[in-house]
Each structure stands twice: as C-alpha cells, then as structure tokens.
Amino acid sequence: MEEDKTEKYIEIKRLRRAILLSLMVGFILSFIGALSIGPAEIPMATVFKILFNFQGSWPESYRIIVLEVRLPRVILSALVGSGLAVAGCAMQGLFRNPMASPYILGISSGSAFGASLAIVLGIGLGAGIFAVPFMAFVFALLTVFLVYNIAKVGERVPMETLLLAGIATGSFFWAQVSLMKYIAGEELRSIVFWLMGGFWASSWDKVIIAFPLIVLGMLVILFFSRDLNIMLMGEEHALSLGTDVENVKKIVLVFASLITAAAVSVSGIIGFVGLIIPHTMRIVVGPDHRILLPSSCLVGAIFLIWMDTLARTAIQPTELPVGIITASLGAPFFLYLLRKRRRTTGW
Amino acid sequence: MKLKIRGVEFSYGSRKVLENITFEVSEGEILGILGPNGSGKTTLLRCINRVLEAKKGSILIDGTDIRKLSRKEIAKNIGVVPQDSAIHFPFTVFDIVLMGRTPHLGRLEQEGSEDIETAKKAMEITNTKHLADRLIDEISGGEKQRVIIARALAQEPKILLLDEPTLHLDINHQLEILELLRKLAIKNRLTIVLVSHDLNLASRYCHRMILLKTGKIHSAGKPQDVLTKDNIRDVFKIDVKIDYNEKAGILNIIPLSPTVESTS
Numbered sequence: 001m002e003e004d005k006t007e008k009y010i011e012i013k014r015l016r017r018a019i020l021l022s023l024m025v026g027f028i029l030s031f032i033g034a035l036s037i038g039p040a041e042i043p044m045a046t047v048f049k050i051l052f053n054f055q056g057s058w059p060e061s062y063r064i065i066v067l068e069v070r071l072p073r074v075i076l077s078a079l080v081g082s083g084l085a086v087a088g089c090a091m092q093g094l095f096r097n098p099m100a101s102p103y104i105l106g107i108s109s110g111s112a113f114g115a116s117l118a119i120v121l122g123i124g125l126g127a128g129i130f131a132v133p134f135m136a137f138v139f140a141l142l143t144v145f146l147v148y149n150i151a152k153v154g155e156r157v158p159m160e161t162l163l164l165a166g167i168a169t170g171s172f173f174w175a176q177v178s179l180m181k182y183i184a185g186e187e188l189r190s191i192v193f194w195l196m197g198g199f200w201a202s203s204w205d206k207v208i209i210a211f212p213l214i215v216l217g218m219l220v221i222l223f224f225s226r227d228l229n230i231m232l233m234g235e236e237h238a239l240s241l242g243t244d245v246e247n248v249k250k251i252v253l254v255f256a257s258l259i260t261a262a263a264v265s266v267s268g269i270i271g272f273v274g275l276i277i278p279h280t281m282r283i284v285v286g287p288d289h290r291i292l293l294p295s296s297c298l299v300g301a302i303f304l305i306w307m308d309t310l311a312r313t314a315i316q317p318t319e320l321p322v323g324i325i326t327a328s329l330g331a332p333f334f335l336y337l338l339r340k341r342r343r344t345t346g347w
Numbered sequence: 348m349k350l351k352i353r354g355v356e357f358s359y360g361s362r363k364v365l366e367n368i369t370f371e372v373s374e375g376e377i378l379g380i381l382g383p384n385g386s387g388k389t390t391l392l393r394c395i396n397r398v399l400e401a402k403k404g405s406i407l408i409d410g411t412d413i414r415k416l417s418r419k420e421i422a423k424n425i426g427v428v429p430q431d432s433a434i435h436f437p438f439t440v441f442d443i444v445l446m447g448r449t450p451h452l453g454r455l456e457q458e459g460s461e462d463i464e465t466a467k468k469a470m471e472i473t474n475t476k477h478l479a480d481r482l483i484d485e486i487s488g489g490e491k492q493r494v495i496i497a498r499a500l501a502q503e504p505k506i507l508l509l510d511e512p513t514l515h516l517d518i519n520h521q522l523e524i525l526e527l528l529r530k531l532a533i534k535n536r537l538t539i540v541l542v543s544h545d546l547n548l549a550s551r552y553c554h555r556m557i558l559l560k561t562g563k564i565h566s567a568g569k570p571q572d573v574l575t576k577d578n579i580r581d582v583f584k585i586d587v588k589i590d591y592n593e594k595a596g597i598l599n600i601i602p603l604s605p606t607v608e609s610t611s
Contacts, residue, residue, distance in 0.1 A: 232438075239398045240398065240449065286437060287437055
C-alpha cells in the first residue's frame with residue numbers, strides 16, 4: 001500500500017518524459033512536414049536533405065522554396081506559437097486565473113497602436129521596412145512598463161491592481177487604434193491586416209530578431225517552474241515555503257512580456273494560442289509547471305505551424321489570416337476537451 | 348528551538364496594528380495567541396516568519412535575528428499553516444506535501460528519494476498517507492488542513508505557526524488537529540504558535556497563551572491565569588461564567604449573552 005504511492009510518483013515522472021519525448025518527435029515531424037507542403041509539393045525526404053545540405057537531384061527552385069520562402073515562415077510560426085503558449089501559461093499561473101493570456105497587460109493594444117501609428121504616419125525611423133515591427137515592439141514594452149508602474153505599491157505589485165491597470169491601459173490604446181483606423185484612409189487595409197495577425201511577411205530578418213528574445217524568455221520562465229507551482233497556492237503559502245514572491249513575479253512578468261512583444265511585433269496579434277494551448281495542456285498533463293510549460297511550448301509550436309500551413313494553402317492562391325483559423329478550429333476542440341473532462345472544480 | 352519576540356511593532360500606513368509585543372516560546376511548547384477580530388493576531392504571526400516586515404523590534408530563533416536569514420533559511424526553520432488554504436488546482440495531495448521540500452532543493456533539482464521519504468513520514472504523522480493520490484480540491488476541509496500541516500512538516504521545521512487551524516472544522520476534526528499538535532510538541536519537540544478563536548479548546552491544548560487587545564499584549568501566562576472573567580470582559584466585552592476543573596486542568600468558559608445579563 002505504502003510503496004504503491006511512491007512508485008506511482010516515479011511512474012508519473014517516467015510518463016512525463018515519454019510525453020515530452022513524443023511531443024518533441026511530433027514537433028520535428030510537423031516542422032519538416034510543413035516545409036514540404038505548399039503550392040509546390042516537396043517530399044519530406046527531399047526537405048530533410050535540403051535542410052542538411054545533402055547533394056541530390058532536385059530542381060534548384062526547391063532549395064530556394066524551402067530555405068528562403070518556407071523555412072523562415074515555419075520557424076517564425078513555431079517561435080510565435082511556443083512563445084505565446086509559454087507566456088500565456090506563465091500569466092495564467094501568476095494571476096491564478098484561467099482567463100489570463102499573454103495580452104492581459106495590454107500588450108496587444110499597445111503594440112497595435114505602435115504598429116498603426118507607424119503605418120499611418122509612414123514613419124521610417126531609420127528602420128525602413130522594420131518601422132512597423134519596431135514600433136509595435138517599442139509600444140508593447142512601453143505599455144507593460146506603464147501598467148507595471150501604475151500598479152506598483154512601494155516594493156509590491158498586487159496582482160489585482162496589475163490586472164485592472166492592464167485592462168484600463170489596454171482599452172485606452174484600443175481607442176487610439178480606432179482613431180488611427182478612422183484617420184487612416186488608404187492605409188486602413190494595412191492596419192486591419194496587421195491586427196488580424198499572420199506570417200505572410202515572414203523573413204529571415206524577423207527570425208533573427210525574434211529568435212533570441214523568445215527563446216531567452218522561455219528559458220527564463222522555465223527556470224521558475226517550481227516557483228510558479230508554489231505560487232498557485234497563494235502568496236502567503238509561497239512566502240512561507242521560502243519563495244521570493246515579488247521577485248519571481250517581476251522576473252516572470254518581464255520575460256513573458258518580452259516574449260509577447262517579440263511575437264506580436266513579427267506576426268501581429270494572433271489570439272487564442274496563448275489562452276487555449278496552456279489551458280488545454282493543463283487538462284492533459286496537469287497543473288505542474290515543470291511539465292506544463294515545456295509541453296505547452298511544444299504543442300503551441302506544433303499548433304501554430306499547422307494553422308499557418310492551413311492559412312497559406314487553404315484557398316490558394318491567396319491566404320487566410322491565421323488568427324481566423326486558430327480560433328475557428330481551436331475553439332471547438334477546446335470546448336470538446338472542456339466537456340470531456342469529468343471534473344467539477346479547478347480549471 | 349527557542350523563539351523570542353522582542354518589542355515588535357507593525358503598522359499599516361499610519362495605523363498601528365502591533366505595539367511592543369514581547370514574548371518567548373520554548374521547544375516542546377504550544378503558545379496560543381488569542382484576542383478579538385482585528386486585535387493583530389494574524390499580523391503578529393505574519394511578522395514572525397517575515398511575510399510582513401516588523402517596523403521595530405526583533406524576532407530571534409535560537410538567538411539569530413531572522414532578518415539575517417534568507418527566505419529559504421527561514422522556511423527551513425519555520426513551517427506555516429496559513430488561514431486561507433483555498434487551492435483550486437488539481438494537484439495531488441502528494442504533490443502538495445512534496446512542495447514542503449522546496450526550501451531544501453535547488454531551483455532545478457528534482458525531489459530525490461530522501462525527499463520522498465520525508466514527505467511520506469510527514470503524511471504518516473498527520474494520517475494523510477491514504478490520501479496521497481487524491482486531488483487537493485476534492486478532499487474534505489479537515490483532510491486538507493492535515494495535508495497543509497503535512498506540507499509544513501515536510502519542511503522539517505523546528506517551529507510551527509498555525510493561523511486558526513481548526514476554523515470551519517467540526518468538533519471531531521478540531522480535536523483531531525489539536526491532538527496532533529500536542530503530539531508534535533511533546534514527541535517531536537516542535538515549538539508551536541497557534542492563533543485561535545476558541546477559548547475553551549485553546550485553554551485545553553496551549554501550555555501558555557497571550558491575549559491581544561488592539562495590538563498590545565493585554566495579559567500573558569497559563570490559560571487559567573489569562574482567561575479570567577475580568578480579562579475576558581476587558582478584551583472581548585462579554586461576561587462569561589468559568590468552570591475550572593483544577594484536577595483535569597480544564598477550563599470551561601461559557602459566554603453569557605447580554606440579554607441574560609440584563610435580566611439577572
């Protein structure tokens with residue numbers, strides 16, 4: 001009887017490793033699979049060979065399609081998907097609220113304002129074609145900085161105040177976005193497209209900008225997995241177990257915001273991923289962030305890779321905004337999970 | 348481990364909540380903190396493990412000022428059972444108890460077999476072992492309270508602080524928790540500080556108690572010396588009838604309702 005429980009614990013550990021391993025395999029297959037799909041069907045084996053610079057007989061155009069057209073796009077969608085899922089997971093943990101998403105601190109509206117400002121004013125800022133992502137990024141961080149300092153009381157940051165400050169600041173910036181739309185004239189279409197989010201403008205430059213920020217952010221948050229677990233029980237419990245609550249809050253907030261700002265600036269506002277992926281994974285693997293964060297990361301990447309593949313291939317030759325697809329397909333799946341689990345309490 | 352509170356003061360803004368609090372608790376002793384709502388009991392408990400920072404005075408554990416200790420070191424010495432234990436996440440009981448090992452683990456370190464053994468022992472003492480694979484949000488209030496105590500014990504603390512651990516429990520489970528605390532004090536030589544609202548039960552299980560009134564110590568000492576008619580009238584503003592069974596050392600405090608008083 002008594003040994004059972006311990007063995008169960010070890011068994012769960014083993015099971016976790018198996019889940020992560022299979023998600024990893026799923027990720028790699030999705031990655032290569034998505035590279036092979038498109039107007040030109042390129043076999044997965046060929047994609048693999050091109051990626052690893054093998055010699056072989058295929059049209060030179062394949063190499064360009066895979067390396068220059070599809071690869072940055074697939075990497076970017078994987079980065080944004082995993083980043084938003086991890087940031088959302090961290091926010092839900094910090095706020096102890098299943099409705100929290102990476103955009104909870106008003107990042108989305110802040111960056112939307114930055115982007116639309118750049119579009120309407122047509123400002124280059126010496127950044128040329130990067131004006132829009134640059135402004136989106138700057139305004140995203142500016143918003144978080146603002147919200148954080150409004151909510152701060154002495155050395156502490158009460159989460160309720162932070163939440164409310166985020167909502168209020170967010171709605172202020174949305175109003176400014178509406179203003180921009182109103183005066184945009186011909187640029188209205190660009191703003192609307194940016195707001196819907198997507199990866200059609202993917203490039204290696206964007207990958208180079210987003211990669212270090214998102215990966216660094218995810219690693220830092222992963223480092224605080226155990227603290228996030230303990231903080232789920234409430235701040236007083238966490239303090240009494242030796243967790244430096246205020247510091248963990250600050251660090252996780254900063255890096256979740258950095259991830260989100262980077263993601264939004266390269267792909268616009270893609271909703272749903274940051275809210276639903278962590279939520280879904282919590283139902284599947286449980287609330288322990290040590291497994292929840294890495295599995296959300298991998299599933300977020302897999303999910304957005306496929307959603308974007310669908311977005312660019314569903315109605316060729318044009319494409320759908322990926323945000324429309326993520327919500328249309330993801331929401332029903334999530335509702336199915338919600339109904340299926342036989343739990344009365346918890347998330 | 349000896350806990351010494353010396354001249355502790357605390358205020359929320361300009362409102363003084365605690366003033367010149369001084370007392371000691373020894374190894375193997377249960378000290379009760381009693382007083383009406385808003386008298387500063389919980390605040391005092393929070394100051395002891397530095398969840399709140401005392402504005403003045405010092406808290407010493409075996410002579411060491413806790414301000415010199417890191418949060419982790421404090422957690423290795425002081426286990427806490429807070430009042431509010433609403434955990435709405437589907438962690439298993441075993442997960443929760445294992446979290447008590449946190450102060451002993453590095454950030455990325457996994458719980459080893461020793462940690463699992465310690466957690467199991469804590470569950471044995473608190474009689475929660477059979478609940479190990481149940482979800483924390485699916486067990487009863489009494490069970491949950493014992494699980495939180497098990498988590499505190501898994502920290503292997505020398506001092507245990509509890510904020511109304513019997514709140515919302517039925518009389519049977521109240522006694523169960525208090526018997527457990529007595530066992531922990533006597534057998535495991537823990538130093539225990541307990542906030543309570545139940546004068547009768549506190550008087551039965553606490554070796555000594557302090558009575559707080561508007562943030563100051565009104566009286567301190569053995570239960571029968573602290574819980575007198577006069578003291579209770581002074582602090583709680585009610586009249587009581589007290590039966591003291593000297594042989595059993597049991598106080599029986601019966602509150603008299605104001606209407607009863609006026610008719611007599």
